[in-house]
Amino acid sequence: MSTATNTEKRPPLPGHHMVLGETEKLRLDSGVEFGPFTLAYQTYGELNADKSNAILVCHALTGDQYVADEVHPITGKEGWWSEIVGPGKIIDTDKYFVICSNVIGGCLGSSGPKEINPETGKPWGLDFPVITIADMVRAQTMLIDALGIEMLFAVIGGAMGGMQVLEWCKSYPERVYAAAPIATSFRHSAQNIAFHEVGRQAVMADPDWCGGNYLLEGKKPSRGLAVARMTAHITYLSQPALHRKFGRKLQNRGAITYSFDQDFQVESYLRHQGKSFVDRFDANSYLYITRAMDYFDLSLEYDGRLAEAFQGCKTRFCVVSFSSDWCFTTAESRIVAHALNAASCNVSCVEIESDKGHDAFLLDEPDFHMVLSGFIEGAAEGRGLK
Amino acid sequence: MNETASNSAANLAHSDRIRVDLQLIADMIEPGTRVLDIGCGDGELLGYLTRTKKVDGRGLELSNEGVRNCVAQGLPVMQGDADRDLADYPDSAFDYAILSQTLQATQRPKEVLSELLRIGNKAIVSFPNFGHWRARLDLMFKGRMPQNPNLPIMWYETPNIHFCTVLDFVELCKEMNLTIERSMVLNEAGSKLSLGSQTRFSNFLGNQALFMLSK
Numbered sequence: 001m002s003t004a005t006n007t008e009k010r011p012p013l014p015g016h017h018m019v020l021g022e023t024e025k026l027r028l029d030s031g032v033e034f035g036p037f038t039l040a041y042q043t044y045g046e047l048n049a050d051k052s053n054a055i056l057v058c059h060a061l062t063g064d065q066y067v068a069d070e071v072h073p074i075t076g077k078e079g080w081w082s083e084i085v086g087p088g089k090i091i092d093t094d095k096y097f098v099i100c101s102n103v104i105g106g107c108l109g110s111s112g113p114k115e116i117n118p119e120t121g122k123p124w125g126l127d128f129p130v131i132t133i134a135d136m137v138r139a140q141t142m143l144i145d146a147l148g149i150e151m152l153f154a155v156i157g158g159a160m161g162g163m164q165v166l167e168w169c170k171s172y173p174e175r176v177y178a179a180a181p182i183a184t185s186f187r188h189s190a191q192n193i194a195f196h197e198v199g200r201q202a203v204m205a206d207p208d209w210c211g212g213n214y215l216l217e218g219k220k221p222s223r224g225l226a227v228a229r230m231t232a233h234i235t236y237l238s239q240p241a242l243h244r245k246f247g248r249k250l251q252n253r254g255a256i257t258y259s260f261d262q263d264f265q266v267e268s269y270l271r272h273q274g275k276s277f278v279d280r281f282d283a284n285s286y287l288y289i290t291r292a293m294d295y296f297d298l299s300l301e302y303d304g305r306l307a308e309a310f311q312g313c314k315t316r317f318c319v320v321s322f323s324s325d326w327c328f329t330t331a332e333s334r335i336v337a338h339a340l341n342a343a344s345c346n347v348s349c350v351e352i353e354s355d356k357g358h359d360a361f362l363l364d365e366p367d368f369h370m371v372l373s374g375f376i377e378g379a380a381e382g383r384g385l386k
Numbered sequence: 387m388n389e390t391a392s393n394s395a396a397n398l399a400h401s402d403r404i405r406v407d408l409q410l411i412a413d414m415i416e417p418g419t420r421v422l423d424i425g426c427g428d429g430e431l432l433g434y435l436t437r438t439k440k441v442d443g444r445g446l447e448l449s450n451e452g453v454r455n456c457v458a459q460g461l462p463v464m465q466g467d468a469d470r471d472l473a474d475y476p477d478s479a480f481d482y483a484i485l486s487q488t489l490q491a492t493q494r495p496k497e498v499l500s501e502l503l504r505i506g507n508k509a510i511v512s513f514p515n516f517g518h519w520r521a522r523l524d525l526m527f528k529g530r531m532p533q534n535p536n537l538p539i540m541w542y543e544t545p546n547i548h549f550c551t552v553l554d555f556v557e558l559c560k561e562m563n564l565t566i567e568r569s570m571v572l573n574e575a576g577s578k579l580s581l582g583s584q585t586r587f588s589n590f591l592g593n594q595a596l597f598m599l600s601k
Contacts, residue, residue: 316462318457319464334465334466337464338471338474339474341464341474341475342474342475342476343476344475344476344479346442346444346462347444347462347464348453348456348457348461348462348463348464349453349464349465349466350450350453350454350457350464350465351450351453351465352454353450367454370454370458371454371457371458373458374457374458374459374460375457375458375460377460378459378460378461379460381460
């Protein structure tokens with residue numbers, strides 16, 4: 001009877017949920033007035049008396065709010081940035097109040113296409129409005145308002161998280177003391193849009209996608225979403241990193257099998273990546289969030305003059321890129337840094353030597369950690385945080 | 387308690403001793419000003435100026451390692467070089483643009499100089515002086531390109547491609563209508579030589595030269 005029976009039965013996810021936009025709705029870039037809506041978020045550490053020690057961590061495309069949890073409620077692994085965020089770590093939760101919210105359009109508790117549309121009582125599906133990076137950030141400002149925080153000490157994030165960081169600094173510069181956009185860009189490149197389109201087509205080509213209504217139909221476009229993830233995953237790695245890890249090694253067999261079975265370890269690895277991804281991610285969310293990234297171009301409203309986006313911005317920036325990242329190249333980061341320079345902003349720009357590709361920002365990269373740590377400490381000193 | 391306090395005071399005193407020639411540059415800078423250090427290396431001067439003169443300092447450094455070390459100390463530094471990356475900065479963005487021991491390594495020193503004085507109200511420039519008597523002796527008696535502890539690299543490997551003497555530099559400033567606000571020459575250890583105002587002597591006895599320029 002109920003449509004909800006077709007959605008997966010899971011206990012409610014742990015963490016905070018805040019209903020926002022009840023009195024004043026969220027104005028989306030598409031023109032839609034959206035609300036009320038929910039943001040699911042996690043916090044770590046304590047907000048100090050003058051509310052000056054808050055760090056907003058923005059997650060990437062397939063990330064979520066469980067940035068530093070010891071056990072992720074779905075994957076059972078530790079949070080995606082446990083390397084960086086935690087007690088005594090670079091983003092020290094003994095010192096800072098860390099907030100990370102699931103983006104609007106996401107699928108881990110925030111309003112998104114798999115949640116129930118209150119008007120119909122059914123999952124939103126493709127009726128969910130198209131969202132942008134600016135919409136995600138606007139929703140976050142409502143959460144930050146609700147938490148009573150005037151100015152964030154820092155906004156930090158990689159990839160799509162970095163896009164949100166830049167959007168924060170463009171739209172709300174007075175609310176951001178320090179910003180670290182990492183492995184990111186001010187716009188999505190044609191190549192990145194192209195890869196996203198491959199991913200979306202894979203999802204939509206899966207018959208179980210059912211025109212976006214799979215939740216109502218009791219189906220799940222797992223194969224399509226897995227292929228999307230497999231493709232995307234390759235772009236997050238580098239050619240040398242992939243070859244070092246797998247080479248041409250065979251998967252549990254002594255010789256090739258003259259079949260289309262997973263002969264190579266790299267095939268098995270990708271299949272595993274795809275499979276585990278569909279357990280924790282919603283296919284429609286994947287469409288919405290990749291689209292948000294594709295639409296991102298901070299220089300658009302300034303006719304390409306990016307520096308104008310940061311005019312008068314007092315935020316201190318640390319722009320970080322990784323040498324083997326071909327999704328978000330150092331060249332793109334340098335465009336951002338040059339624009340910030342041209343706007344007389346306080347900017348550091350560092351390229352970290354790494355052969356691990358885009359994913360390097362999530363991995364153990366001592367040089368990166370040294371840089372981020374120095375930047376945060378320097379900013380904390382400037383902000384008078386003990 | 388006291389011991390900790392005196393220890394940290396000692397550390398501070400220790401960390402705030404910088405290379406003699408950099409100290410001379412630092413002494414030229416008014417506190418609380420906006421400073422761009424081009425070719426800031428590991429941030430020795432920039433860090434010192436930030437700590438002791440409370441300047442709003444920025445750095446530009448070619449080597450990734452240098453940039454990393456600077457940012458890790460909390461200094462705002464970006465990777466880039468004097469030839470290519472000064473164009474982005476707006477006019478008069480800084481009170482001082484410092485180019486220490488780097489001019490001779492640039493592709494187009496003249497353009498770099500004019501960029502320095504576009505983005506900075508004052509430029510502070512230091513460079514090795516090829517008019518130094520020992521350089522002259524090297525050429526005259528040994529017939530070899532000059533080498534000394536400050537210029538240890540062989541000609542075929544050196545990043546220094548545009549050498550000049552103090553006289554050459556003064557001539558260039560004249561040609562570019564730049565005002566020499568201050569000038570001094572330093573010995574090999576980087577200490578200031580007191581030679582009066584005779585450029586000819588400075589050019590003969592100075593191992594390095596240090597100028598403050600304005601338009």
